[in-house]
Amino acid sequence: MLPRFEGAFSLVVMDLSRIIGVRDPRGFRPLCLGRLEGGWVLASETPALDTVGASFVREIEPGEMVVIDGSGVHSSRPFADEEIDPKLCLFEFVYFARPDAELYGHNVHQARVRMGEHLADQAPVDADLVMGVPESGIPAAEGYARRSGIPFGQGLVKNRYIGRTFIAPSQEMRALGVRMKLNPLREQIAGQRLVVVDDSIVRGTTTRKMVQMLRESGAAEIHMRISSPPYRWPCFYGMDTGTRAELLAADMEVSEIRDYLGVDTLSYLGLEALVEAVGAPGAGFCTACLTGEYPVAIPAEAGKGVLEGGTTSRPEPQSLFQGSMFDLENVTIGTTEETTVAGSDPDAGVVEEPRG
Numbered sequence: 382m383l384p385r386f387e388g389a390f391s392l393v394v395m396d397l398s399r400i401i402g403v404r405d406p407r408g409f410r411p412l413c414l415g416r417l418e419g420g421w422v423l424a425s426e427t428p429a430l431d432t433v434g435a436s437f438v439r440e441i442e443p444g445e446m447v448v449i450d451g452s453g454v455h456s457s458r459p460f461a462d463e464e465i466d467p468k469l470c471l472f473e474f475v476y477f478a479r480p481d482a483e484l485y486g487h488n489v490h491q492a493r494v495r496m497g498e499h500l501a502d503q504a505p506v507d508a509d510l511v512m513g514v515p516e517s518g519i520p521a522a523e524g525y526a527r528r529s530g531i532p533f534g535q536g537l538v539k540n541r542y543i544g545r546t547f548i549a550p551s552q553e554m555r556a557l558g559v560r561m562k563l564n565p566l567r568e569q570i571a572g573q574r575l576v577v578v579d580d581s582i583v584r585g586t587t588t589r590k591m592v593q594m595l596r597e598s599g600a601a602e603i604h605m606r607i608s609s610p611p612y613r614w615p616c617f618y619g620m621d622t623g624t625r626a627e628l629l630a631a632d633m634e635v636s637e638i639r640d641y642l643g644v645d646t647l648s649y650l651g652l653e654a655l656v657e658a659v660g661a662p663g664a665g666f667c668t669a670c671l672t673g674e675y676p677v678a679i680p681a682e683a684g685k686g687v688l689e690g691g692t693t694s695r696p697e698p699q700s701l702f703q704g705s706m707f708d709l710e711n712v713t714i715g716t717t718e719e720t721t722v723a724g725s726d727p728d729a730g731v732v733e734e735p736r737g
């Protein structure tokens with residue numbers, strides 16, 4: 382049965398005497414093995430092992446099945462050799478995984494800091510303060526500040542009693558969630574030239590809302606820096622990012638995105654620099670949402686409509702409150718003046734130049 386499964390799956394099932402773990406042949410999603418005194422644990426992320434007092438043993442390999450019973454851990458390879466082609470989701474490093482997780486033997490938080498350092502190299506700017514969008518943008522902001530020498534500070538406070546808003550079921554709830562979740566620190570922001578770092582922009586509506594909040598708080602300039610390339614293609618491997626038409630970068634140039642968000646400059650980290658920041662040379666990654674190169678073919682019925690391009694006409698601010706998802710962790714915003722960004726090619730890194 383297992384060899385007939387296609388797609389992204391990391392499974393853990395159990396009966397009265399066994400625990401079985403399986404990772405798909407590409408290993409899109411993590412799965413790891415831990416050791417407890419007198420027992421074994423399977424978990425999607427390594428921090429879960431710490432929580433129960435288990436020690437990390439190893440990652441389950443792509444295409445591997447482990448059966449744990451009273452006699453120990455038994456490993457097998459139920460999939461054909463030619464199917465094995467490691468493609469860990471690159472966005473686990475960018476956003477999905479917990480910062481204290483270890484993937485491909487590398488700490489996720491440190492990888493995010495390095496992304497910010499690379500971003501500072503690729504897209505420097507004169508500014509007074511580097512701030513991250515809570516919480517996922519903060520490690521890259523730390524890296525950007527460290528490399529650029531610009532002071533790092535907090536510009537937005539996250540309401541710790543609000544959960545992950547990107548999974549809110551309607552755009553209205555998600556947009557409303559921006560203000561419920563993030564509040565600007567006006568004393569930090571007013572009159573300052575800000576570098577605002579976030580990990581990604583998916584639909585962009587909440588980023589735009591956040592930029593508006595920073596402008597209203599008196600930010601003199603807003604320079605948006607994103608620690609991943611433009612998110613242009615839908616994910617079919619476990620992340621609900623909507624159709625291509627809903628993705629801000631699907632058919633917009635970086636300069637158009639900059640104007641839509643209302644920031645002074647906008648820059649994305651290039652794909653090559655992102656992979657380098659992860660620090661796992663030679664490891665395989667899925668980059669489909671950034672490149673459109675899907676490691677597992679998408680069934681025609683699933684791709685129909687979903688892969689159609691986006692539109693450059695975006696909803697006006699009022700309607701932004703009426704629906705969208707994903708972004709509340711990933712936002713960015715600002716008002717436009719006279720700068721421009723080039724480099725929408727994921728491999729191209731980033732660039733900006735003054736407009737006009």
Ligand code: SF4
Binds near residue numbers: 409471667668670
């Ligand atoms: S498409 Fe993007 S989010 Fe989905 S598995 Fe691939 S890298 Fe991850």
